[in-house]
Amino acid sequence: METKKVEVIQDIHAENERIAREINADYNRKGIFAVNVMGCPGAGKTSVLKQIIARLPGVKTYVIEGDIESDLDTRTMQALGIETVQINTGGACHLDSPMIAGALKNIELKEPGILFIENIGNLVCPAEFEIGEHIKLLISSVTEGCDKPYKYPLAFEKADIIILNKSDLKPYVDFDDAFFSSGVKGLNPGVPVFEVSSKTGQGFDAVVNWLEEKRK
């Protein structure tokens, strides 16, 4: 049974990557820069996106919201006038590229710009699946604790940019910056880490500058 399991999983991964490459090629034709936004439940993915998008007034932005159930975040985004499409995975713990291909039928990427894809809140599984993105943006938060890179290494290893959110709560939690940094550096030397507060907006100008530079 074990062999059969491995074979099937390999099939799924190969098919997923093939579709991811097609999606990525389509983004490139259309001038879309796609960002896979990952983080655990409550890291602040939606709030971070709101802060980033508010700082990109001259840029066309699109959002795909991935959730197991509910459309709470999609309604938040749409209320702000952001073109958003919902994926409900109905139990699945991560987005994959066939889901993205399906969602892209419901959103017309007419103008060049940035597509933010909010993955399922999960610090494990999403990091294993390419979904056609150009970069992976990982959101961690100070309230989760400074040991996360050691316990969930793959997400930190694969990130192109790390956002450390909820800096406004730092005075009230025990967060060892040096331990966190050392964990990140051991897995992914050179990855930029931006400390922000999605509540106050602090730190987001630097994030947006980095993104704008990256998509050039």
Next chain:
Amino acid sequence: METKKVEVIQDIHAENERIAREINADYNRKGIFAVNVMGCPGAGKTSVLKQIIARLPGVKTYVIEGDIESDLDTRTMQALGIETVQINTGGACHLDSPMIAGALKNIELKEPGILFIENIGNLVCPAEFEIGEHIKLLISSVTEGCDKPYKYPLAFEKADIIILNKSDLKPYVDFDDAFFSSGVKGLNPGVPVFEVSSKTGQGFDAVVNWLEEKRK
């Protein structure tokens, strides 16, 4: 390919449940009450266990620590003199009953008591797998936000007890108690919810009373 995938997953679930039943029967023979501790990364699973175990001085307690990598939490527990064994899943996003069966070879449950099993930090996958436990204890925290029951329903639906942690941070975050409670009640009416702070210890006496009553 889809059919094959479903077949294999059904095989895995059936085998998992068969082993879970064997493990549970063994616990019953030995007078062990097993608690499957679930919650997302940084919900405070280890800190909650420390607070609970400190309030059970007359009870023999054991811990199985599930992590993808690292033995940080095991070392924390062992430093407190708690008999603890580590499972490293090497990437897997949840514990399953074969992993527990393996870990039980490395811990002798000599005296009756309580075995706490700290699952992988993940609000999605662990809820799908029985691991031989008597109850599922779900830890959520106010810093994760009040919308978690709506977004990650299975874990809330399956929980026998819910702990809402980090109450000391409530003054600094926007947490709508009524929205959270309404989400929980919609999924799992009657489940007890205990608000606690693993930092100050507030609220844990009631949790321990509930546990002691439950295992009678």
